[in-house]
Amino acid sequence: MSGYRPDERAVRRDLAAAYRLVALDGMDDGISTHISARLSDGRFLLNALGLRFDEVREDNLVTVNAAGEVLDDPTGLGINPAGFTIHSALHAARPEVECVLHTHTVAGVALSCLEEGLLPLNQWALQFHDRLAYHDYEGIALDLDERERLAVDLGPHQAMILRQHGLLTCGRSVGEAFLVMRDLERSCQAQLAAQATGRPLRLASPEMAEHVARQYEAWADSPAGIDRAWQAERRRLVDRSSDLQAS
Ligand SMILES: [Zn+2]
Known part of the structure; x- marks a missing residue:
């Protein structure tokens, strides 16, 4: 890590932490x-x-340019071109987005199969009121034409349901993309659990949903918001490695 500029070191640290936390939380899907x-x-x-x-570690990440051409690859394994098709489209369309995070979880995929999408059922979900995009399935994303449609569908939002496929979030930082994804994942899990009871569902009003979404936005930028929450998440990894060393 010593050969990198301080700003690149910080992004590498956060990105590697996000990969490991996604795995720790069971939101990964093999390779x-x-x-x-x-x-x-x-x-x-x-x-x-x-x-x-x-x-994934800070020093085994692959560096690519905007066209997806590999510039540095310590592993020699290369990258998945379909994956970067999705990500590069969104980075190009949204210059303020530092991080794009995509998952295939059972709850996320199941939610993406529901015609009604995410419902305003619980506090996690209300932050996505009028702030959640949907993108129709077009097969495995090898077609460069899909890039434009992905960017148009995402619009100004931080989160998108890829129908019949999975979830995607964007963040102005790696930590923001991770924290928004975890809330989106939990929103999906909670909705599916509520629907599985077969009991009548209580939906929040549009006014309440908008109120809560604005509260989340204010929290994200507050001193005790995203930055502090992300530091707390990163400590989960530090704590676990010291546990391992002690045993
Ligand atoms: Zn995918």
Whole structure:
């Protein structure tokens, strides 16, 4: 890590932590899906094709340019071109987005199969009121034409349901993309659990949903918001490695 500029070191640290936390939380899918991060000079970092998320470290990330051409690959494994098709489209359309995180979880995929999508059922879900995009399934994303449609569908939002496929979040930082994804994942789990009871569902009013969404937005930028929550998440990894050393 010593050969990198301080700003790149910080992005590498956060991105590697996000991969490992996604694995720790069971949101990974073997060697599929990606978390990408943009560096300040326009290069991108993402996982080598073939590593599990728990194997990703600061110094085994692959560096690519905006066209997906590999610039540096310590593993020699290359990247998944379909994965970068999705991510590069969204990074190009949204310059303020540092990180794009995509998952295939059972709850996320199941929710993506529901015609009604995410319902305003619980506090986690209300933050996505009028702030959640949907993208229709077009097969495995090898077609470069899909890039434009992905960007149009995402619009100004931080989160998108990829129908019949999975979930996607964007963040102004790696930590924001991770925290929004975890809330989206829990929103899906809670909705599916509520629907599985077969009991009548109580939906929040649009006014309440908008109120809560604005509260989440204010929290994200507050001193005790995203930054502090992400630091707390990163400590889960530190704590676990010291546990291992002690045993
Ligand atoms: Zn996918």
